[in-house]
Amino acid sequence: MAPRVLVSDKLSETAVQIFRDRGVEVDFQPDLGKDKDKLLEVIGQYDGLAIRSATKVTEKIIEAATNLKVIGRAGIGVDNVDIPAASKKGIIVMNTPFGNSITTAEHAIALMFAVARQLPAADASTQAGKWEKNRFMGVEITGKTLGVIGCGNIGSIVATRGVGLKMRVVAFDPFLSAERAAELGIEKVELDDLFKRADFITLHTPMTDKTRGIINAEAIAKMKDGVRIINCARGGLVVEADLAEGIKSGKVAGAGVDVFETEPAKDSVLFGLDNVVCTPHLGASTTEAQENVALQVAEQMSDYLIRGAVTNAINMPSITAEEAPKLTPFVKLADILGSFAGQATENAIKKVEITYDGHVAGMNTRALTSAVLAGLIRSQVADVNMVSAPIMVKERGIQLTESRRDKSGIFDGYIMLSVTTEKQTRSVAGTCFSDGKPRFIQIKGIGLEAEVGENMIYCTNDDTPGVIGFLGNTLGEAGVNIANFQLGRSAKGGDAIALLYVDGPVSDEILAKVQASDKINTAKYLKFAVAAE
Secondary structure: OEEEEEOOOOOHHHHHHHHOOOOOEEEEEOOOHHHHHHHHHHHHHOOOEEEEEOEEEEEHHHHHHOOOEEEEOOOOOOOOOOOHHHHHHOOEEEEEEOOOOOHHHHHHHHHHHHHHHHHHHHHHHHHHHHHHHHHHOOOOOOEEEEEEEOOOOOHHHHHHHHHHHOOOOEEEOOOOOOHHHHOOOEEOHHHHHHHHHHHHEEEEEOOOOOOOEEEOOOHHHOOOOOEEEEEOOOHEOOOOEEEEEEEOOOOOOEEOOOOOOOOOOOOOOOOOOOOOOEEOOOOOOHHHHHHHHHHHHHHHHHHHHHHHOOOEEOOOOOOOOOOHHHHHHHHHHHHEEEEEHHHHHHEEEEEEEEEEEHHHHHHHHHHHHHHHHHHHHHOOOOOOOOOHHHHHHHHHEEEEEEEOOOOOOOOEEEEEEEEEEEOOEEEEEEEOOOOOOOEEEEEEEEEEEEEOOOOOEEEEEEEEOOOHHHHHHHHOOOOEEEEEEEEOOOOOOEEEEEEEEEOOOOOHHHHHHHHHHOOOOOEEEOOOOOOOO
């Protein structure tokens, strides 16, 4: 029996035909995604669901999707899919991470020109029969400084376009290396320096806890008078009320806004303000981009449903059916090791070294490396997957080395990750036991054996008395229960580490108390995508 796919958003007829040509039965209902009750009623009939942004695949929808095997998002953003719920039910979520890059970059450049020369207002005035030549005094792009926040796939395209426009381009991106910046012809800077220097600021970073509200009143206060701000990335990156106040005060000379905190944006504090150019999330809206991502998602979903091939999956590595039972636990381990390093690292990464030891060296290390890199980058780039992660690492000029060796310790096989920044090298190693669960076995060259929990605290300290008691008392007073507490040290009285698996999230306030102690050198709260016990 042929697999059935529901297309609930507007995909092209060519994309729909790809499903048919590959032997997939297609139900093309491009407006169904807007009717959540109807979608809930029918979703159980389908093996695949192809969507754009209009369809919201909630936990409730996924619960009703009794036969669903794959969700394909034509585009990069998967904010409209409950990925944890899909993963828990074994549903693969795919996207098309690079189909919209040029289109979005070009829209950012178009908005920059529109804001610089007040084009929409000038057009409306002229078409209304006015001739207000003196009213619309613009500024030149040439010779100005363009600040790019986020220099990944889209940001790097914008940066090179800026260079081509004879602008001085500065970029902030924690994963951008000095070498990659030099290759692009731009300057890598810290965020405050970018705020201070840029005449135009354009955002191309994903939405994470670190980037949410990155443009707020405090940030605007650090900027040049007369700065112009462009956002074609995610609405929540900019605090709209703060931007509106900046424009009203004259601190911000103009803004180009394609994305909003709430969409569709029927009302906004930005509407009606002078020299604010607003568009309805058009970043990916070109004929070429829409066609490209639609064709890609149809091909990917068909390949999976007919042949079992997995491509561009958010929550599933590219693994063959034969190797899956042995490899899958180590893929999870690899992602966790990368996530540990990514969350613990604050400076730009220059080099990544991955060592596969013992029987792990004979596995599909390409999938393992992709999993390591996806975990490493995810703290900064939420939409990364195992396919896009190696490309992103290469784009950022990060040096990657892999090595395999025979069994060299007490474990039959393990993975070691070493990450080098401009300031230090950090290493972490782990393995999987017979139960398939990942374990940390070494951090910073210090041996320990620690199970991985959803919520963990990692501390470095000097090997002196009182650390255990301090951590236990501090967390106990805050109502945080410790499920597991593992310690390690390099030598008596030397460097030491503590790794705590706790039963719930750790607030910034609690973490600050730990960090403030003279017994603790560093402390970080780490969160991992594993099921809580």
